[in-house]
Amino acid sequence: MTRESHRRVVRTERMHTYETYWTIKHPNLNDDCKSSHSYRAHYRVKKSTFEWLVNRLSRCAAYLGSVLRGGYSVEVQVVCVLWRFANTHFGHRIAETHLGVTAGLFNNFTNRFIDAMLEITPEIITWPIEDRERAFNNARAIDGKLVVIQKPAINGNPYVDRKSHASMNFMAIRGDLTRLMYVKTGHSGRNHDARVFTSSVIYHKILFDAARWCPANTYILGDLGYPLLPNLIVPFNGRRESTAEENIFNATFSSSRIKIKNACGVLTSRWSFLWKPLYMLSVDRMAKTIVSCCGLHNVCVNQNDIEEAILDGSFDCEGFVEVDRRNRFENEVNFEPPLPFHGTDATIDAAGMRRIKAMSILKRNNIRRGTDRHT
Template structure:
C-alpha cells in the first residue's frame, strides 16, 4: 500500500512536469483534490531538487577523456573539448515585486538556466535562477564554474582541456569561443568558427530535449520564483537520470526543437564579453585554428594522392 502511494506521488509529479495540463485536470486524473495534488507535487519536486548533485556533477578524468575523444571525432580534429556551455530562458509568470529584473530582451519574463553538457547532452554543471534580464556573460561570471575555471591554484581543467561557448562568453584558457566575425576572417579562423559551432550545437540540442520531454518548462505558471527554480532543477535531474539509464539518447532524437529561447550572439559590440580576452586563451585558440586548417589541407592532399 505504501509503495503504491509513493509510486502514485511520483507518477503524478512526472505527469505535471511532462505536460502543460492544469493542476485541476491532473487532480481529476489521479482522483485527488487540487490542494492535495499541489502538496504532493511540491514535496516530490523538492526531493528531486535535493538529489540533483547526485545526477548533475562535473565529469571525472575518465569521462573527460571520452568526451574529448567524441568531440574530436565529431569535429574531425577539434582537440580538448569536454563540454559546451550556453544559457536558456525558462518563461515564467510575471513575478511579484521585482518583475522588471525578470523581463528579458525578448520581452517576456524568464529565469535563466545556464548549463554545461557533455557529448551525450547530459548536464555536467547547472546554474539555475538568475533573472532573465541578465546577460549570459554576467551570469557566467557569477557562477561557481567560472570561479573554478580561473582558479590558478586549483584549476577545474588542465591547460589542454576546455569547454566551448558562443561569443557572449569570455575567451579564457579553458573556455574557447569564436573569433569575432568582422567580415574579413582568415581561412583558419573561418574554419575554426564553423567547426566550433558544429559541436557546440550539442547544448542547444540538450535544451531542446529537456523542454521537449518536460514541457512544463515551456511556461512555468507559478507565483513563487523559488518554486519555479525547484521545478527547473527537478527537470534537469530527470533529464540526466534518463540519459544515464539509456532511456533517451540525444543523437537519436533528430526532431528536437532547438527554438527554445537560448541566448544567441545578437549583442551590441560593447556588451560582448569576448572583448575581454585572456592572452593565454588567444594563443590557444589561434593554435587550434591553425591546426584545424592544417588537418583539412592534409585531408585534401591525401584525397588527391
C-alpha cells in the first residue's frame, strides 16, 4: 500500500497554512515496467510476481496467526516489507508517514515476512540434478560476497574486514538464468571464501557423494580462492610462464564464471537493502534477511521477472560485487538453510555440524584467552 502526498494551500489573513492529505495509490499501479506508477517501480517486482508471493505466503504459519487475530492483511504486510527491501533504507519515521504503520508494526511485518520466506526456502532454492549443465556456458558457478552490516555491539571486532567495514560473508552457487541453487551466510567478513565453503554442507556432499549432487560429470566453477576438487574447477594460476592453452582456458573460464557475479549484482541492485550497510541489531536476523532476499531473487527468476539488462546481457555488476579473500577468524553465527534435493530431501550432517561448531568455539576461546594473557 503506497500513499502519495498532495498539498493544499489554505489562505489566511497572516500566513499560508499547508495541510497535507494522503491518497491510497496501490490499487492504481500498473504492470508497465517503464512507468513510474508500476509494481516494478515501487516494489521491484511485477504484478504477477507480487500476487504469487502474497498467495504463497498467506498459507505460511506466520501469516495465518496474524490474519486470524484480525490484524493487517497479508497484502499490506508484504507491501511494506517489499518497499523496505527495495529501497536502500526505509526508516521507521518515513514508514509511518508514507505507509501509515508504526515502528513496532514495521518490525513485526519484517520479522513475519522473513520467517515465512525461510519456511518456503526449501521450495525455492533447490539443487537440480538434470543432465543439462555440461558445457561452460551453463556450468554452475560459486562465489562469495561481502554484505556490509551494522557492527554488533557484542564481539563486533571479528566482523571487521580488511577494508575496515563490518561485514558478513555470503556464499552462493548459481545455476542457469541467475538462479541461486545454494546459499550460505553468517560467517564474518574476516573469513576466507575457502573457509566458508569447506564449512558448508555442500562441500561434504560434493566431496563424498558426487554421483548424486554433481551427476553426469557436472562441475562447479570457482576462483583461485577455492580448493581444486574433482567437481570444483578453478583457473590456472596467472604467472608469466603460462602457456597459450592455459591462457585460453582462463579466458573461457572467466567469461563463463562472470554469471555468478551478475547474479550477486542483480540481487543487490534489485533489493537495495543489501547494497548499503544492513542496519540491524541481531546478527542472526541479518543472516536470515540475506537468505530471504535470495529467496525473493529466485521467486522473480521462477516467475520470469528478470531485469531487462540481464536479458540483453548489458548488466554491469561493477560496484555491487565485493569479495574478500584474506580473512582467517571464525564467526559466531553460521546460518545455512537446509539443502533441498529437488525440494524434497533436506538432510543435514548434524554430527559434522556439531563438530565444526565445537571446534569454532574452542578456537575462539583460545584466541580470547591468548589476548587476555597479552593484555
